Amino acid sequence: MEDETIEYRLINGRRYHNLSNSMYFVANDDEEANRLSRYHDAIKDIWGGLFNSPVEEKLRQGARVIDIGCGSGIWILDMAQQYPNSTFVGIDISPILPSEGCPTNVKFVQHNVLDGLPFANSSFDLVHEKFMTGAFTETQWKEKIIPEMIRLARPDGWVESLECEITSSDESVTMRVTKALHDFMRLKGMNPTIGKEIPHIFENTNxxxxxxxxxxIIDLGTKHDxxxxxxxxxxxxxxxSAKGFLANSMNVTPEDYDALLETIYFETxxxxxxxxxxxxxxxxxIQI
Known part of the structure; x- marks a missing residue:
């Protein structure tokens, strides 16, 4: 049994959380922070910008924005540069947040959202999160995360979520690994397709x-853009980043797991x- 008094643990050279109320099974080291940062520009290209909520004018005038699960903080830093009249807060459980050279309109806080966020009700004009499917159980989404996002949003404010899932043909190594990932998540109480269900959860909150x-729908691979x-x-x-848990769950060696991922790259x-x-x-x- 893992010693839960130790906040982090190392598996195959990668650092992971060791918190009893966190299901997050992806590494929380510099390599993971770099992965998140590298994908930032692609997300902007895919979606045509940093956000979809109609808050452009409010941001130019001066708004308050929070990014829950901000990772490397690159979304916050980009937003802060484009909207200097607004203030931005980035929250993440991992110790990978920027510590130096941040703009004056940015604050980063290392904190576990499952413990409740240290901000008053109705504090933000935009409450944002992305790619947190593997961080929370379905119950935590419904009973803690989404209610907390709603609590933080000002009346007439916006809440925004961006999540994803991978699909491939049944015969592929990609599908084998993806199925193993989804099976692992479901055993932990997570919903690997929570992204498409969030609108219904939002509706049920009234x-x-x-x-x-x-x-x-994004085709993957080098043969596309x-x-x-x-x-x-x-x-x-x-x-x-999930190898520390997923290789063991699939009953393969770390080396065989790496070979499967190499096959996925060319399989597309x-x-x-x-x-x-x-x-x-x-x-x-305005009133709930």
Missing amino acids: AFLEIRDQLK KSAEESLKFYIGGLK EKHSTYCNQYRICAHKK
Whole structure:
């Protein structure tokens, strides 16, 4: 049994969380921070910008924004540069947040959102999160994360979510590894397709005037455009980051696991492999 008094543990040379209330099974080291940062520009290309909520004018005038699970902080830093009149807060459980050279309108806080966030009700004009499918159980999404996002949003403010899932043909190594990932997540109480269900969860809260959901289907691999290639690298990088748990779950050696990921990279040339990305923007009611 792991010693839960130790905040982090090392597996195959990668650092992971060791917190009893955190399901997050991806590494939390510099290599993972770099993976998140490298994909930032591709996300902007895929979606045509940094956000989809209609808050552009408010950001130019001066708004408060929080990014929950901000990772390397690159989204916050990019937003802060484009909207100097607004203030930005990045929250993440991992110790990979920028510590030097941050703009004056940025604050980063290392904190576990499952413990509740240290901000007053209705503190932010935009509450943002992305790529947190592997961080929370379905129950935590419904009972803690989404209610906390709603609590932090100001009346007439916006809550925005971006999540994804991978699909490939049944015969492929990609599908074998993806299925193993999904099976592992479900054993932990996670929902690997939570992204497409978030609009329904939002609806059930009765907290929003309007909910906008959009799907982008991204073909993966080098035979497509740059965003497709970067999306594939991001996906494989995530699987590498999860090796400490997933190789053991699949009952393969770390070396055999690496070989499977190498096959995935080349497999996209002959199999139809794609990523579904779901972006949901919800307009909070003035009174709930």
